[in-house]
Amino acid sequence: MRVHESELDRERAVVAGLYDRLDALRAETAERLVRVRKESVGGNHQARSERDAFARLYEDQLVQLREVDARLVFGRLLLDEPVDGSDHRYIGRIGLRDDDQRSLLLDWRAQQASAFYQATATARMGVRARRHLTMTGRQVVRIDDEVFDEALLDGAGGSGEQIQGEGALLAALTAQRTGRMHDIVATIQAEQDRIIRSDLRGALVVQGGPGTGKTAVALHRAAYLLYANRQRLSSSGVLVVGPSSAFLRYIEAVLPSLGETGVVMQTLGELFPGVEATVEDAPEAGRLKGAAPMARLLWRAVRSRQKAPAEPQTIVVDNERLEVQPDLIQRAIAKAQRTGKPHNVARVTFVKSALSELTEQLAAQLRASGSTLDDADLKVLREDLRTSYDVRVLLNTAWLPLTPQKLLQDLYARPAWLAELTPRWSQAERDALRRDRSEPFTVSDVPLLDEAAELLGDFPGRPDPADRERERQRKRDLENARAAIRNMGVQGLVSAEQLADGFAEQVDRGSTAERAAADRSWTYGHVVVDEAQELSPMQWRVLVRRCPMKSFTIVGDIAQVASAAGATSWEDALKPSFKEAWRLEELTVNYRTPAQITREAERIAAEAGLPITPTQAVREGDWPIRRTSAPPAAGDRGLADAVVDAVEHDRGIDAQGTLAVIVAQDEVERVAAAVLARFGDAAARGASGLTRPIAVLTGFEAKGLEFDAVVLADPAALAAESPRGAASLYVAMTRPTQRLTLVER
Numbered sequence: 001m002r003v004h005e006s007e008l009d010r011e012r013a014v015v016a017g018l019y020d021r022l023d024a025l026r027a028e029t030a031e032r033l034v035r036v037r038k039e040s041v042g043g044n045h046q047a048r049s050e051r052d053a054f055a056r057l058y059e060d061q062l063v064q065l066r067e068v069d070a071r072l073v074f075g076r077l078l079l080d081e082p083v084d085g086s087d088h089r090y091i092g093r094i095g096l097r098d099d100d101q102r103s104l105l106l107d108w109r110a111q112q113a114s115a116f117y118q119a120t121a122t123a124r125m126g127v128r129a130r131r132h133l134t135m136t137g138r139q140v141v142r143i144d145d146e147v148f149d150e151a152l153l154d155g156a157g158g159s160g161e162q163i164q165g166e167g168a169l170l171a172a173l174t175a176q177r178t179g180r181m182h183d184i185v186a187t188i189q190a191e192q193d194r195i196i197r198s199d200l201r202g203a204l205v206v207q208g209g210p211g212t213g214k215t216a217v218a219l220h221r222a223a224y225l226l227y228a229n230r231q232r233l234s235s236s237g238v239l240v241v242g243p244s245s246a247f248l249r250y251i252e253a254v255l256p257s258l259g260e261t262g263v264v265m266q267t268l269g270e271l272f273p274g275v276e277a278t279v280e281d282a283p284e285a286g287r288l289k290g291a292a293p294m295a296r297l298l299w300r301a302v303r304s305r306q307k308a309p310a311e312p313q314t315i316v317v318d319n320e321r322l323e324v325q326p327d328l329i330q331r332a333i334a335k336a337q338r339t340g341k342p343h344n345v346a347r348v349t350f351v352k353s354a355l356s357e358l359t360e361q362l363a364a365q366l367r368a369s370g371s372t373l374d375d376a377d378l379k380v381l382r383e384d385l386r387t388s389y390d391v392r393v394l395l396n397t398a399w400l401p402l403t404p405q406k407l408l409q410d411l412y413a414r415p416a417w418l419a420e421l422t423p424r425w426s427q428a429e430r431d432a433l434r435r436d437r438s439e440p441f442t443v444s445d446v447p448l449l450d451e452a453a454e455l456l457g458d459f460p461g462r463p464d465p466a467d468r469e470r471e472r473q474r475k476r477d478l479e480n481a482r483a484a485i486r487n488m489g490v491q492g493l494v495s496a497e498q499l500a501d502g503f504a505e506q507v508d509r510g511s512t513a514e515r516a517a518a519d520r521s522w523t524y525g526h527v528v529v530d531e532a533q534e535l536s537p538m539q540w541r542v543l544v545r546r547c548p549m550k551s552f553t554i555v556g557d558i559a560q561v562a563s564a565a566g567a568t569s570w571e572d573a574l575k576p577s578f579k580e581a582w583r584l585e586e587l588t589v590n591y592r593t594p595a596q597i598t599r600e601a602e603r604i605a606a607e608a609g610l611p612i613t614p615t616q617a618v619r620e621g622d623w624p625i626r627r628t629s630a631p632p633a634a635g636d637r638g639l640a641d642a643v644v645d646a647v648e649h650d651r652g653i654d655a656q657g658t659l660a661v662i663v664a665q666d667e668v669e670r671v672a673a674a675v676l677a678r679f680g681d682a683a684a685r686g687a688s689g690l691t692r693p694i695a696v697l698t699g700f701e702a703k704g705l706e707f708d709a710v711v712l713a714d715p716a717a718l719a720a721e722s723p724r725g726a727a728s729l730y731v732a733m734t735r736p737t738q739r740l741t742l743v744e745r
């Protein structure tokens with residue numbers, strides 16, 4: 001015991017030294033910031049923009065140094081071979097060095113830090129022992145050791161190999177939930193670490209049952225990839241896609257706590273700039289819109305808007321009546337189509353070709369009536385035709401410039417046109433898409449808008465030259481940044497790209513992340529997709545367009561598919577976009593849900609025929625599943641009242657933790673009203689409930705989230721509402737970290 005005490009003191013002294021170093025760095029950065037800001041406002045534009053860029057860089061560094069304060073250090077390795085004069089190596093959120101550049105703290109993402117997560121007694125990786133440090137504020141409160149080198153063992157024996165840092169892990173797993181996801185750097189397990197550090201290239205699929213840490217792993221992988229491929233990813237960015245804004249809010253603090261702020265997070269409804277879709281389609285419409293043939297349908301829709309008139313058209317130009325044959329327009333259309341360019345771009349060829357033929361026809365007509373025409377006259381004729389109202393109407397009727405929004409609205413609002421395009425569909429299918437022009441776009445419309453944008457190309461008149469100027473400016477910025485780095489002697493501390501980003505912000509005030517999110521043609525260096533089993537083929541197509549290099553981390557659980565357009569196997573989902581070029585990793589340990597609850601959820605899911613991957617829960621819970629039922633005579637009120645009672649009962653056990661009431665869509669508002677009436681401000685309906693003690697959610701909203709306790713209203717209704725059997729019920733049952741109550745009807 002005494003030995004342990006003195007060890008604790010020793011660690012406290014080391015950790016205090018690390019915090020001193022952090023404070024010194026902060027002070028130094030703050031001082032640099034003040035100095036840069038104070039420098040006289042004079043100088044030319046170039047000098048000012050350089051100073052601003054440095055100021056922004058120091059501000060970012062200060063934010064990062066502040067973010068890493070909590071649990072700055074969490075581990076220590078005892079090494080076979082000393083490094084920098086010490087056989088102790090401390091692992092933390094960031095790397096720290098002393099004035100002589102000796103390593104004091106190793107960034108968890110550094111290659112040498114992988115031993116902290118992966119070493120075992122049988123594969124020691126040069127490690128004699130591993131120590132987990134548990135912190136409260138800046139103070140070490142506990143140490144847990146695992147010894148690998150037999151020479152150090154005095155009969156105590158090494159700890160189990162499957163779970164590492166058991167004490168620290170269990171403390172993290174049973175800690176009360178706050179409605180925000182936390183990072184897991186201190187306790188990443190070996191199977192998770194291998195996935196986190198897997199190569200940047202190609203598509204990596206992480207399949208795992210509920211609570212196996214897929215989301216946690218995906219986010220830590222994003223942080224790791226940004227660290228290990230800083231040059232490549234900092235300018236192109238990383239996109240994280242999640243199912244709902246509630247989910248993104250739940251995970252949004254994880255990356256900043258790992259020191260990463262440049263990641264773009266979007267829901268599937270936000271992938272098309274300018275549209276923020278939150279409404280979901282009815283299952284049948286969602287299925288049709290998500291299916292791969294929709295791409296072909298949109299192609300045909302665009303083609304059908306390139307159409308010669310059925311009859312000859314008479315137009316008047318320069319007081320001459322011209323009879324335009326459908327053939328003439330048809331030839332111009334064919335020529336434009338042969339360019340293979342998008343609709344709005346190919347239209348230029350169409351117009352040119354039609355104008356040439358019309359000019360010839362008009363000239364021939366004038367010559368026939370006795371006029372003589374030279375080249376200059378022909379030019380004038382062509383210009384007269386180009387500016388003629390009749391010609392404009394004629395050409396626009398045959399080939400009108402289109403926006404993606406207009407194309408899609410027309411498709412849904414003009415049943416006759418849709419019918420023409422879908423000869424093999426049933427009338428019921430066509431009716432499912434029917435919609436008024438004024439209705440907002442749905443989440444399933446977003447990939448269709450993107451597909452349409454691809455087929456249509458830029459709308460004429462959009463600022464294209466600005467892009468070229470921006471490119472030239474970027475080159476100048478990079479050169480200036482390199483020069484500035486040399487002048488200030490900060491080589492190695494900042495990359496030219498980072499600094500040039502700072503210059504660019506000067507112009508459009510946007511970080512890489514903001515610019516990427518606003519630009520449909522932006523291509524990311526890496527894309528992380530969470531809850532990927534829900535994605536439709538059309539959604540996959542958008543994501544691959546956002547990252548043509550196909551560097552993806554795809555995490556999900558095929559058994560949790562709730563949407564009608566989601567995948568039934570990873571092979572089917574990925575084949576169209578990735579062919580065979582993806583690799584699969586599986587996670588099998590459930591870190592969230594206690595064993596009793598996991599077993600019951602898996603039993604129900606298996607009975608309903610869901611293809612679940614059974615998980616191994618790391619712990620037994622302290623509470624059995626509780627079942628109550630609503631008195632049948634009380635009707636709808638009965639369920640709401642029984643739910644309120646169940647919540648009250650659970651608050652009696654723990655009034656501090658987070659609790660979710662999960663309800664089928666049809667009943668959620670009624671139950672929410674009763675819960676809010678009883679618990680007032682302590683409860684809220686929807687995503688805003690995530691920062692309150694009690695949240696009332698639908699099965700869909702609860703996806704990916706977790707709570708200390710869950711009260712599930714009417715499990716049968718929840719099971720019935722999902723197009724894929726009991727998926728929604730399975731998801732709901734696997735949300736609690738401690739207690740589950742089932743309120744049956």
Ligand SMILES: Nc1ncnc2c1ncn2[C@@H]1O[C@H](COP(=O)(O)OP(=O)(O)OP(=O)(O)O)[C@@H](O)[C@H]1O
Nearest residue numbers: 184187188189210211212213214215216591592704
């Ligand atoms: N190595 C770990 N150390 C500490 N906590 C962990 C670890 N791995 C996972 N967890 C915790 O387990 C819980 C479940 O993780 P996560 O939400 O990533 O699972 P998931 O596989 O995405 O689940 P679901 O499919 O149900 O959404 C989270 O609270 C997470 O922090």
